[in-house]
Amino acid sequence: MKRTQQPLPVEESLLATSSRFLRACRGLPVDHTPIWLMRQAGRYMPEYRAVRAQHSMLDVISTPELAAEVTLQPIDAFGFDAAIIFADILPSLIGMGLKLDFVTGKGPVIANALDSTYKIDLLATPPAEETMLAGTLQAIRLVAAELNPRDIPLIGFAGAPFTLASYAIEGGGSKNYSKVKALMYSEPAAWKRLMNKLVTVQADYLLKQVEAGASALQLFDSWAGSALGRDDYLRYVQPYNRALFRQLQRPQVPVINFSAGTAPYIEDVIACGGDVAGVDWRMPLDWYWQKIGYERPIQGNLDPILLLAPWRELAYRTGALLDSVAGRPGHIFNLGHGILPNTPVENVQRLVDFVRDRTAAPI
Numbered sequence: 522m523k524r525t526q527q528p529l530p531v532e533e534s535l536l537a538t539s540s541r542f543l544r545a546c547r548g549l550p551v552d553h554t555p556i557w558l559m560r561q562a563g564r565y566m567p568e569y570r571a572v573r574a575q576h577s578m579l580d581v582i583s584t585p586e587l588a589a590e591v592t593l594q595p596i597d598a599f600g601f602d603a604a605i606i607f608a609d610i611l612p613s614l615i616g617m618g619l620k621l622d623f624v625t626g627k628g629p630v631i632a633n634a635l636d637s638t639y640k641i642d643l644l645a646t647p648p649a650e651e652t653m654l655a656g657t658l659q660a661i662r663l664v665a666a667e668l669n670p671r672d673i674p675l676i677g678f679a680g681a682p683f684t685l686a687s688y689a690i691e692g693g694g695s696k697n698y699s700k701v702k703a704l705m706y707s708e709p710a711a712w713k714r715l716m717n718k719l720v721t722v723q724a725d726y727l728l729k730q731v732e733a734g735a736s737a738l739q740l741f742d743s744w745a746g747s748a749l750g751r752d753d754y755l756r757y758v759q760p761y762n763r764a765l766f767r768q769l770q771r772p773q774v775p776v777i778n779f780s781a782g783t784a785p786y787i788e789d790v791i792a793c794g795g796d797v798a799g800v801d802w803r804m805p806l807d808w809y810w811q812k813i814g815y816e817r818p819i820q821g822n823l824d825p826i827l828l829l830a831p832w833r834e835l836a837y838r839t840g841a842l843l844d845s846v847a848g849r850p851g852h853i854f855n856l857g858h859g860i861l862p863n864t865p866v867e868n869v870q871r872l873v874d875f876v877r878d879r880t881a882a883p884i
């Protein structure tokens with residue numbers, strides 16, 4: 522067949538060989554919708570539980586070979602279109618001087634939580650390679666060496682300043698965020714110093730993840746939406762998230778701006794920056810897409826608890842989600858929050874196959 526030689530648009534030619542995940546992050550057409558799941562390496566997988574039976578959570582994160590092994594488990598088991606480095610958002614706080622532990626049955630605990638402005642001023646801002654995060658940077662090098670030849674991109678990530686501040690001040694998870702909000706309202710200058718320190722540490726860490734081999738980044742602002750109304754978000758969070766996203770533009774890898782509970786002011790969240798909007802499960806995907814503008818790629822947003830439903834319900838709801846955006850480039854399939862530990866493994870495989878089959882472009 523004779524084809525007229527039309528030069529590809531510059532962006533298209535640059536990305537002609539890149540994976541469907543990276544293409545979708547740029548809003549380019551793909552052969553089928555890419556899929557990966559937040560927290561895809563985790564306790565729902567028997568292979569993961571076997572590693573954790575031998576090693577603590579912090580050991581797995583800080584030992585590059587173990588973190589690399591766990592990162593690859595869901596890729597090899599299910600064939601996801603992207604890997605996410607196995608780590609957590611909280612170890613950044615260790616290098617700043619906080620004592621973090623993951624307690625079974627309780628979750629993360631910080632022994633010396635920030636309960637005075639004095640403690641905020643004592644926090645350090647060391648470069649990532651001088652802290653426990655060096656282990657994650659090395660794990661990224663190992664995984665990238667394994668995945669580059671397979672053309673599977675690796676996502677690096679970090680926590681957004683508010684979400685980290687909430688753990689640092691509350692000393693762990695929280696119901697109503699009363700301590701972090703009380704500090705924010707009563708000591709605005711100290712809040713500013715804390716948030717600026719977190720921006721410094723997280724920007725450095727994310728940029729070094731790209732140097733180590735991450736080909737995309739995701740920022741997790743998991744709790745700002747549950748804690749804050751719009752006015753507080755604009756005043757106490759937006760300036761810092763903006764500053765952080767601005768620093769991430771330089772390496773030209775796509776950056777996913779994920780948040781949860783932020784539907785009432787999603788436009789203000791997306792205005793902070795990032796190339797891709799990562800949205801939660803609380804509103805239909807197309808509702809979010811219309812709000813933030815169809816020109817911006819979007820990631821999401823199946824309710825993770827649907828993976829516990831019978832297959833007919835899971836298939837119906839996944840099909841409806843895909844149909845609602847059918848044909849529009851720039852969709853990355855994901856859950857609307859992290860996968861739950863009690864998810865049946867077979868549902869994950871069926872979901873991956875279903876998304877592929879349903880969205881495959883006709884040849």
Ligand code: CP3
Nearest residue numbers: 559560561562563605606607608609610628629741743859
């Ligand atoms: O997505 C991945 O596969 C990468 C790994 C990853 C983990 N945590 C591993 C983990 C990622 C991206 C995170 C991010 C994270 N950690 C967030 C943001 C994402 C979100 O869900 O909102 C938050 C808020 C945390 C903090 C955190 N870490 C909590 C609240 C907990 C305990 C709750 C729980 O699920 O047990 C953790 C521990 C944690 N981080 C586990 C895993 C696999 C479980 C640890 C175990 O093996 O016991």
